Amino acid sequence: MSLPDGTKRENLIAGKWEKSGSTIDVLNPATGKVLASVANALVGDCLRAVDAAHDAFDSWRNTAPRARAEVLRKAFELMIAEQERLARIITMEMGKVITDARAEVAYAAEFFRWFSEEAVRIEGDYRRAPSGANWLMVSRQPVGVALLATPWNFPAAMATRKIGPALAAGCTVVLKPAHETPFTALAIAEILERAGVPSGVVNVVVTDQPGAAVEAMLDSGKVRKLSFTGSTRVGSLLLAQAAKRVINCSMELGGNAPFIVFEDADIDAAVDGAMLAKMRNGGAACTAANRFYVHSNVLDSFTEKFVARMSALKLGDGLAEGVTLGPLMSRAQQERVANLVDGAVARGAKVLCGGKATNDPAFGYQATVLADVSKRDPITDEEIFGPVAPIISFDDHDDIVAEANRVEHGLVSYVYSGNAARALRVAEQLESGMVGFNRGLVSDPAAPFGGVKASGLGREGAHEGLLAFLELKYVAGNWA
């Protein structure tokens, strides 16, 4: 199976698709074999991309908001019209099942539509000074050249969630996607070109030297914004690098979501929510439910129904008919997940279903439910990023919030309860930027997505996502 015809394999710099001296082999996680090669940008290429974005900035920031909006709207329409082609690229390079890939394309395109609507809503205001002697005028201006670095797990949505608001605000960008999944990002850049984005406004560089490349770009003196999605480890490293030149940062980092089922929950709804919160994207989501806390009164009924649903999933090549769980993205991910499960089992956890890695698909791991996991098992501290659900039973309501808040991350939490007052009280106490209340999915382009604690800084999506690419400008006026 090869990439759809016309899929770009070069970097986009100043409106030109460029080959480079070397290439990176990109693997298909279902076969473990090379899918295709992509041009490998050197540090110098990345710096030229920053120069191009810098040169294009003045003209783009002065382009009418309505014109910027129309480019984004057109890109939304093209993405929807080409949903199937993009979905196939995502599945081939990343592994998720094709239905998840189609859903990702729809979700990703929606960021272009949402921010096309936001581009014409960049507000300012006009205030009277408390002394009454003069006026304070406040407006918003684009931050400047934005460096966008994205992970492999949502290769389309993580790119559009940044490009959309950046272009709407009047910023120009250099996108550095994960080199494991470059083709989706390049395909989106090509769509933006067709939608009318001028040369240099969107540049894409793929490199297998992300550390050196990102550091050099941050140090160029031309980048004013860093918007990063990825691991907490890399995010915190980049914050330190950005500090050197006081670069404005937004950070969407790792998660470790608790999924709490109270005894008054609708168990069928909780199982539906658990499947979504755990298994969307094969478990490789920052929002993935990572620890299931289930009240002892409903433990048996929840577990039985959940295990039945998890066991019914069909693991295979995400493109194949009837497959409902794709492989993990790499051999390294597969080994990491296997080690986490084996460790928990060695410490007394019981495998209720799954529990094994596969060779077909190449980087596969079975949908797995673990029971009798101890509250302090290391698997509860780590982001699993795979199809594994550890279940922990609880009795004490007061304890459970402290338990959920125990970890360093705070992206999202899920609460299932038939008592809205209790659920909202718990939602208030949970240390996470988002809470799913009787819902296993929180992502929505119209909602402010983001975390607290080690899960990040700032929000993406919603109006707040636009504000992240704007700076306040205050003019003191005096014409009395």
Ligand code: NAD
């Ligand atoms: P990662 O941190 O390894 O990589 C993310 C990006 O950073 C990639 O583009 C990568 O090439 C680049 N990178 C890697 N090392 C770098 C370095 N030393 N300097 C500069 N850039 C570097 O993350 P990943 O494994 O690709 O993605 C998985 C992680 O992303 C998980 O922790 C997941 O929770 C997180 N994530 C968070 C969100 C969110 O919105 N909060 C969304 C999706 C994924």
